Amino acid sequence: MILVTGGAGYIGSHTVRELRDRGMDCVVYDNLVTGHIEAVGDVPFVKGDIFDKELLLKTFAEYKVDSVVHFAAYSQVGESMAHPAKYYRNNVAGTLSLLDAMLEGGVKYLVFSSSAATYGESGEGLITEDSPQRPTSVYGQTKLMMEQFMADFDRAYGMRYVALRYFNAAGAHKSGEIGEAHDPESHLIPVILQAALGVRDHIGIYGDDYPTRDGTCIRDYIHITDLADAHIRALEYLKNGGKSTHYNLGNGNGFSVKEVIETARRVTGRAIPARVEGRRPGDPATLVASSEKIKRELGWDPQYDSLEEIVASAWKWHSAHPHGYAK
Numbered sequence: 001m002i003l004v005t006g007g008a009g010y011i012g013s014h015t016v017r018e019l020r021d022r023g024m025d026c027v028v029y030d031n032l033v034t035g036h037i038e039a040v041g042d043v044p045f046v047k048g049d050i051f052d053k054e055l056l057l058k059t060f061a062e063y064k065v066d067s068v069v070h071f072a073a074y075s076q077v078g079e080s081m082a083h084p085a086k087y088y089r090n091n092v093a094g095t096l097s098l099l100d101a102m103l104e105g106g107v108k109y110l111v112f113s114s115s116a117a118t119y120g121e122s123g124e125g126l127i128t129e130d131s132p133q134r135p136t137s138v139y140g141q142t143k144l145m146m147e148q149f150m151a152d153f154d155r156a157y158g159m160r161y162v163a164l165r166y167f168n169a170a171g172a173h174k175s176g177e178i179g180e181a182h183d184p185e186s187h188l189i190p191v192i193l194q195a196a197l198g199v200r201d202h203i204g205i206y207g208d209d210y211p212t213r214d215g216t217c218i219r220d221y222i223h224i225t226d227l228a229d230a231h232i233r234a235l236e237y238l239k240n241g242g243k244s245t246h247y248n249l250g251n252g253n254g255f256s257v258k259e260v261i262e263t264a265r266r267v268t269g270r271a272i273p274a275r276v277e278g279r280r281p282g283d284p285a286t287l288v289a290s291s292e293k294i295k296r297e298l299g300w301d302p303q304y305d306s307l308e309e310i311v312a313s314a315w316k317w318h319s320a321h322p323h324g325y326a327k
């Protein structure tokens with residue numbers, strides 16, 4: 001049985017859906033602070049916090065958990081810069097609590113939701129797993145510290161892990177039943193689509209003076225279902241005797257903020273007002289992934305590799321759920 005922490009969140013719920021569709025048993029563990037019970041579906045659910053060691057151990061025993069996919073963390077770059085204590089407490093101390101419980105409960109395998117934010121401003125064209133990790137945000141720093149914890153637990157206790165450093169998760173499940181819903185929303189594609197729907201009056205472009213082709217930040221967007229597939233492949237790799245490692249997840253193509261807005265205008269057929277605003281602290285100019293390692297070693301092959309496909313799947317969800325999971 002697989003325990004999915006943060007399984008009611010955006011990436012977690014899509015991974016749970018993919019696990020279920022492949023006939024793999026899992027249980028969702030989430031405190032619902034940012035997650036949505038509506039996204040969980042018909043899999044077992046435990047409402048709990050990763051600081052609650054007793055409940056974690058009880059859940060491990062009751063469901064005979066042998067592995068964990070760990071999504072539970074705060075994930076907003078801007079908020080992390082304004083409230084670092086909140087991020088260090090929840091992401092770093094919370095992960096240590098989870099690892100302690102796994103150690104005591106005899107759970108040996110962990111797939112971890114890491115981030116391209118651990119690289120910071122690399123200055124490289126395509127970021128590989130060997131690129132320097134110099135986070136420019138508190139969020140990125142917490143993810144890097146969490147990776148370091150896991151490496152130490154592997155060295156000392158043989159707890160094996162895969163850290164998946166993904167770039168910009170985007171899109172929604174092909175059914176349109178689950179998708180991205182944060183409150184407040186800060187991710188680019190859903191914010192653009194909220195502007196298309198009139199939920200907000202414009203999309204803010206945070207800085208147009210970066211050293212990029214049009215002055216706006218460039219990011220690598222990867223479809224949420226392709227992300228879910230990578231988590232499952234990583235878990236199978238560990239259970240088949242694989243050693244602890246790290247993988248980048250991206251499409252290898254970078255799109256600027258202005259290019260994403262133009263794509264959304266084409267997909268939706270709507271005028272989307274945009275306004276240039278000040279830069280956000282902690283935002284690197286360019287983050288684009290090389291995912292050759294996971295393609296080579298795990299056979300991962302993104303199925304949704306065009307920005308139009310990604311935005312179209314997100315539009316299917318957002319146009320039917322303009323206020324997320326709210327009734």
